[in-house]
Amino acid sequence: MRKETLFRAIGQIDGDLIEEAGQKKPAKKRGWIRYAALAASLVLLVGIARLTNQKLTPDTAKGPSDVQMGGMQGDEMQAGETQTEETQIAETESQNQIEKRPVLDFTMLFDGMGFQGIMAYEMPELGNPWNETDEIETLPVIENHSIYAVSDSQNIRIEKERYDEMLAWTSEVATFFGMEDIKPEEKREYVSISNEEIEIRVDGDMQMRIHFLNEVSFPKEYHATNSATREETYELAEYLLGEYKELFRMKNPQIAIADGDYSFDAVRNCNEIRIYDKGDTAVETLLNYHFEYVKLWISNEGEMSYIDITRRDKEAVLGEYEIISVEEATKRLGEGKFDTTYLESEFPGLEYVRDVELVYYMSFIDDYKPYYRFWVEVPAEKQENGLNTYVAYYVPAVETAYLEITFN
């Protein structure tokens, strides 16, 4: 068996490599120390904030000196190594000045590039409605009630009330398409209704996909292919909004266009269309953009294959937190206090930052927290055909996002 041969061959690699790998991991250049355990006091603090919905400021949320360091320090002591007094003092000081580093769950970003990045000749427009001038002072951290967060992946559980909602919604959309006589298919993880033209499916997280089995073409006056300009895509989106508005349940729908990026062989992808409801405040708008929105999937050939409607639960607010400014976030980015899926080379420097957005990071299992997402041009990834790669770097917008806390 070939893979077994490979596995056995790995068993015979040079001994010095094996022994080197068996040593303690190398110290990070940036001097980060990751939390392996949480102080009871800090957990209690967060727990109280959760129960009382109390606003936490960075001052009240801090507590690095109270946090017990697990992992490296403890293991080094247990190894029975003796330490000089000088080393002990240095370690204590280091503990008291802990460099906080965010740790994100990047499960959802495991894509073909191997990291979260955009390839384009210049930084594209992203479509995020957030603007630095919005003057947002606080944002909620929202508990993740996704079925994947609360269930064992092998044993997805959907509450009856939620399942009834799924059935009702599927039936409502089926009626829109003239499919009201078709009986829904009720599976453990989803509900679906389909005929030879359309499949409507809703999962336990209230994410609906309407799949047009025969792709939808548009009237000739609309330019829908991957060579469409932003303006042309916007016109198409307005047309589609008119056609499907009834499905979207929005009071004040807004159209967000993200410029299409490029593949490795310089083929441009279609502009992306997202529709969301404008809220009464900038915070509401931002939340709607991330939690309740519609994505229209147009192929490069100019036909629509899917409409995805997301209605993610955002009611379970754990607390309102002051957010740091873009300036502070940028400073922290420069200091290395970020997380990223990109491991190929070091952070290239602040001079390569091309854009920043305030986003909610949609973790698979962690609670939903706001981050500044910096798009950074990485020179090391520049292609021979001139395409640049812009990589996502995340800096928490709220102080508590630095800490690996599971709100239970």
Added chain:
Amino acid sequence: MKDEEIIGLYWDRNQKAIPATDAKYGKLLNQIAYRILYSSQDAEECVNDTYLNTWNCIPPQKPIYFQAFLGAITRNLSIDRYKEQHAKKRIPSELTLLLSELEEVLPAQSDVHQEIEEKELATHISTFLRNLDLEKRMIFIRRYWYCEEIKQIATEFGYSESKIKTSLFRIRAKLKAYLEKEGICI
């Protein structure tokens, strides 16, 4: 006790050689075997067989990297036992996952090829690994030589599990490209 001293005990046919080996490396070898076999009893037996094998081959061998030497024996014995048991029933173990991950590395087969010897393949892999930076090299070896779980590696290196998975994914892709470029067929 230093490795040279323990190896010296084997050369002297001193009965203390095996207890000394067990004292220093028993835990590690058990961990490696357990991750493959998922059974404490089977793991213990493999480790005992490792000591017997070591007793039988030192001398004449005089390994420079004793930990690697022992670990390689334990790995091979564990794989053999795993195969034996796997033929009888499904056994969940980290090895199943490791093998499926390594399947991505297998270079495309060509019509005219000569299969490479394991040892020669190991040399190529070593060369490849030496060209990685230290951290990536450590992550790869922890996963595929020490058979550590992703979660364990993530904790040790201070990264999220998904970041470790991403890193391994990219290293595997690079290894595959390297092996294909070298014209290696497995």
